[in-house]
Amino acid sequence: MNRRRSLLALVSTGVLTASLAACGGGSSDSNGGGSGAANDAWILGTTDTVTSLDPAGSYDTASWNMQYSLYQQLMTVPAGETQPVGDAAQSCEFNDPKTVTCKLQPGLKFSNGDDLTSSDVKFSFERNLKIADPNGASVLLFQLTDKKGQLRSDAIDTPDDTTVVFHLNAPDQTFIQVLSGAATSIVDEDVFPADKLLGDSDIIGSGPYALSQFKPGEQAVLEANKNYSGDRKPQSSQVFVQYFKDSAPLKEAIDTGQIDVAWRTLSPTDLNDLKQNSDAQVIEGQGAEFRYWVWDFKSAVGKEAAVRQAVAYLIDRDAIAKNAYDGIVEPSYSIVPPGFQGHKDSFKELYGATPNLNAAKKVLSDAGVQTPVPLTIGYTTDHYGPNSVDEATELSNELNDSGLFDSKTESAEWEQYQTLYKQQAYDLWEMGWYPDFLDSDNYLSPLVRDGGFFANGYSNPEVNKLLDSELADPNPSSRAATFGKLQDLVAKDVPLVPSWIGKNIAVAGPNMQGVEETLDPTYIFRLWEISKSS
Numbered sequence: 028m029n030r031r032r033s034l035l036a037l038v039s040t041g042v043l044t045a046s047l048a049a050c051g052g053g054s055s056d057s058n059g060g061g062s063g064a065a066n067d068a069w070i071l072g073t074t075d076t077v078t079s080l081d082p083a084g085s086y087d088t089a090s091w092n093m094q095y096s097l098y099q100q101l102m103t104v105p106a107g108e109t110q111p112v113g114d115a116a117q118s119c120e121f122n123d124p125k126t127v128t129c130k131l132q133p134g135l136k137f138s139n140g141d142d143l144t145s146s147d148v149k150f151s152f153e154r155n156l157k158i159a160d161p162n163g164a165s166v167l168l169f170q171l172t173d174k175k176g177q178l179r180s181d182a183i184d185t186p187d188d189t190t191v192v193f194h195l196n197a198p199d200q201t202f203i204q205v206l207s208g209a210a211t212s213i214v215d216e217d218v219f220p221a222d223k224l225l226g227d228s229d230i231i232g233s234g235p236y237a238l239s240q241f242k243p244g245e246q247a248v249l250e251a252n253k254n255y256s257g258d259r260k261p262q263s264s265q266v267f268v269q270y271f272k273d274s275a276p277l278k279e280a281i282d283t284g285q286i287d288v289a290w291r292t293l294s295p296t297d298l299n300d301l302k303q304n305s306d307a308q309v310i311e312g313q314g315a316e317f318r319y320w321v322w323d324f325k326s327a328v329g330k331e332a333a334v335r336q337a338v339a340y341l342i343d344r345d346a347i348a349k350n351a352y353d354g355i356v357e358p359s360y361s362i363v364p365p366g367f368q369g370h371k372d373s374f375k376e377l378y379g380a381t382p383n384l385n386a387a388k389k390v391l392s393d394a395g396v397q398t399p400v401p402l403t404i405g406y407t408t409d410h411y412g413p414n415s416v417d418e419a420t421e422l423s424n425e426l427n428d429s430g431l432f433d434s435k436t437e438s439a440e441w442e443q444y445q446t447l448y449k450q451q452a453y454d455l456w457e458m459g460w461y462p463d464f465l466d467s468d469n470y471l472s473p474l475v476r477d478g479g480f481f482a483n484g485y486s487n488p489e490v491n492k493l494l495d496s497e498l499a500d501p502n503p504s505s506r507a508a509t510f511g512k513l514q515d516l517v518a519k520d521v522p523l524v525p526s527w528i529g530k531n532i533a534v535a536g537p538n539m540q541g542v543e544e545t546l547d548p549t550y551i552f553r554l555w556e557i558s559k560s561s
Contacts, residue, residue, distance in 0.1 A: 312546025
């Protein structure tokens with residue numbers, strides 16, 4: 028999952044300060060229409076880039092975290108927990124392996140006062156699949172489609188205003204967890220068009236906050252939703268999200284107290300420096316951030332298994348962690364994080380923990396591949412933090428130093444980058460992953476089933492068959508064994524090269540509460556649980 032940035036000039040800071048004063052910054056007398064929020068307004072700073080606030084138009088961490096505050100989903104994952112509980116739904120339960128029934132909470136309303144009913148839920152799911160935006164997450168709703176990937180007319184029933192019944196195309200143990208993700212956010216069918224995205228400034232939701240103002244790349248202003256009746260009660264009546272172009276001004280802003288919380292993404296150097304600031308709390312939470320490199324199977328280079336395997340032999344993950352990230356990340360030898368069900372270090376078993384030049388030479392020689400192999404490595408300048416360039420450079424140097432590759436790096440800002448890698452601009456390109464839900468399948472199905480969401484051209488019928496098997500399997504032991512087989516196949520085929528696993532880190536001012544609690548592997552930054560005391 029992903030982001031963008033915009034440099035704050037002093038004028039911008041002045042505008043923000045004025046906005047805070049005009050909107051009631053400081054101790055607020057407004058309770059947000061029954062929300063109970065009476066704490067000071069606070070400011071979150073981030074280098075993240077929002078792709079779209081419309082749930083049908085995004086599949087990235089920055090967009091999703093805004094959507095979690097602005098919309099309700101049928102289910103939600105509380106801080107520090109792993110299993111979803113009811114949100115807009117009182118409950119969602121399997122009637123049988125292919126049928127899930129959700130009962131809605133009574134009296135739900137959108138922030139504009141419109142009633143939220145089962146019809147809106149059905150509309151939201153069907154709309155996401157019909158639009159199928161290339162930057163969206165409709166791929167997560169494949170259980171509701173036919174063999175051609177089209178929405179099935181019988182996939183969703185709404186027998187009454189508070190009941191939604193999902194008919195899956197195959198058994199799926201993860202579907203209730205899918206219902207907790209931002210891709211399933213519920214939108215107002217009287218506001219959102221059925222066949223295209225809605226502009227960010229016009230979005231309406233039923234979440235704990237309503238959007239008061241949004242300036243892409245600059246700031247978002249959130250107000251406690253007076254019509255919200257759920258359990259995610261906002262602790263502050265106002266939250267400001269300030270977008271920074273890169274980590275340097277973000278670090279300065281948290282260092283000088285211009286913002287209250289900095290989350291995603293400060294450089295390792297910045298974090299180490301901020302640890303010396305007595306007015307800043309550097310808070311590390313358990314993370315499941317995964318960084319990896321994707322091969323283009325449609326390119327002359329990427330389609331060669333020997334080339335992909337040679338890179339797997341040559342990548343030096345320890346050097347990347349040390350030289351590009353000052354040791355704050357851990358090398359990854361699988362696409363499933365440690366601690367997740369069935370995790371297996373398949374890349375370490377097959378290619379070793381350290382670079383193996385002789386093995387790389389042999390695999391290329393045996394396949395008759397001429398060296399040095401020309402290779403274009405792509406990375407984004409504004410989406411995965413300031414150290415992406417360091418990682419890309421480190422990897423390129425490792426490959427070139429072997430004498431087996433003639434690699435070069437190319438970069439683009441996130442919005443253009445998403446288009447470029449789909450247009451085959453790179454042989455190998457950087458991607459990051461943050462879980463949609465806490466299940467090993469979420470690190471497998473979206474990435475390796477028929478080319479994954481990035482459509483890199485990879486397809487292995489055995490992989491697809493095993494994915495279907497684990498999704499249908501209610502037995503944890505046999506499911507874990509299937510995950511192991513999948514990781515072994517991915518290591519052999521090398522559709523992608525795992526690089527590292529990172530922590531969930533934020534920096535907070537001295538008067539902030541609730542930040543540490545929300546730093547968990549879900550990467551849901553729960554704005555509604557954070558508050559600032561005077």
